[in-house]
Amino acid sequence: MQNFEFSNSTKLCFGKNTQAQTGELIKEFNGSRVLIVYGGGSVKKSGLLDQVKRSLEKAGIYYIEKGGVVPNPRWSFVSEGAKLAKKDNIDFVLGVGGGSVIDTVKAICMQAVYDGNVWTDFYRKGEVAKNALPCGNILTIAAAGSESSANSVITHEDEKFKIGAYSPAIIPKFAILNPELLFTVPKYQIACGASDILAHLMERYFTNEKNVDLTDRLIEATAKTLINFAPLVIQNPKDYNAQAELMLTGTIAHNGILDLGRIGDWASHGIEHQLSLFYDIAHGAGLAIVFPAWMKYVYKHDIARFAQFFQNVFGINYSLTNLDLIVTEGIKRLEAFYTSIGMPTRLSQIDIKDDKIAEMAQKAVDSKRVGNFVQLSSKDVEKIYKLAL
Numbered sequence: 001m002q003n004f005e006f007s008n009s010t011k012l013c014f015g016k017n018t019q020a021q022t023g024e025l026i027k028e029f030n031g032s033r034v035l036i037v038y039g040g041g042s043v044k045k046s047g048l049l050d051q052v053k054r055s056l057e058k059a060g061i062y063y064i065e066k067g068g069v070v071p072n073p074r075w076s077f078v079s080e081g082a083k084l085a086k087k088d089n090i091d092f093v094l095g096v097g098g099g100s101v102i103d104t105v106k107a108i109c110m111q112a113v114y115d116g117n118v119w120t121d122f123y124r125k126g127e128v129a130k131n132a133l134p135c136g137n138i139l140t141i142a143a144a145g146s147e148s149s150a151n152s153v154i155t156h157e158d159e160k161f162k163i164g165a166y167s168p169a170i171i172p173k174f175a176i177l178n179p180e181l182l183f184t185v186p187k188y189q190i191a192c193g194a195s196d197i198l199a200h201l202m203e204r205y206f207t208n209e210k211n212v213d214l215t216d217r218l219i220e221a222t223a224k225t226l227i228n229f230a231p232l233v234i235q236n237p238k239d240y241n242a243q244a245e246l247m248l249t250g251t252i253a254h255n256g257i258l259d260l261g262r263i264g265d266w267a268s269h270g271i272e273h274q275l276s277l278f279y280d281i282a283h284g285a286g287l288a289i290v291f292p293a294w295m296k297y298v299y300k301h302d303i304a305r306f307a308q309f310f311q312n313v314f315g316i317n318y319s320l321t322n323l324d325l326i327v328t329e330g331i332k333r334l335e336a337f338y339t340s341i342g343m344p345t346r347l348s349q350i351d352i353k354d355d356k357i358a359e360m361a362q363k364a365v366d367s368k369r370v371g372n373f374v375q376l377s378s379k380d381v382e383k384i385y386k387l388a389l
Contacts, residue, residue: 001261010148023059031092082111099144106152106170143193145254147175179243192284194230267371274360288343293388
């Protein structure tokens, strides 16, 4: 087990009508001039944005707003938001939405207090921001886990890169988790979110680190919870208890607690980022395509770990003398799970052909190192894309 330091200061406010606490929570963290960031019109149509504004007004907090965050969020929006925050002396940024909104908020918070270029220094070069404006969020989809993580992923339209940044400075001060706010999420988006959560768990699970049994068991249990409850939420999005399980699973999957003492892989995320960059597909859909192909390509690196995962998560109890059979069947069951919730498992299912595979593979390795469990070259990434056709 690796040495580690762990701290996650996000205050989780879970349950019905918790969005009413927004104003008081912002005051608790010394916010007085707030920039509200959100995506499309759903937070307006649902009345959530008005509820948030009333809470801020009741607390005597000044606010301005900026909507229009899109899936695979863009650097141009971040740049505009940071300029707006500086101009209006904003001291707190509130995200109302899902992972794209929260990732955008984090980037705005870094750029608003940084004299250099956050994209160049923190996303492209991998430096770690020391300071950022404080932020909080009201989560509207169970997916990215960004509500309490130290990570942010942004797409730069002009440079054609989609890359993540990491900094403890951008961990949100609070996250409001009300499962009722997820009742109107479209079923396809629920499935994309579930795929993203499962990917966060598997990226951590496949590690070269030994003697990490505790976090192995925690990841397995969290993955089983996801597999059990995601279909129930898709079947009935207004099932409060199922939504609560799925929502908390998404938070636990990416808040750092499951990283303790281990180094995850993260190749599948890097490979998928090119799919959503080049084709603007949903991140979760891309992960459902990439992950089984990645497994087929690398599982013999540590077949026992793959067999352990599929035994403990999917309940495959074949003879231990044939680990290859366990893994092969496990990948089939993983693909069957994706299919059961409406996710694609092949590029051909979303009309992606092989004409950009070489370009995407090179872009992946140009972005940053691809893989810690098995480090991949551009040729390796090409082969994984082809396995996914």
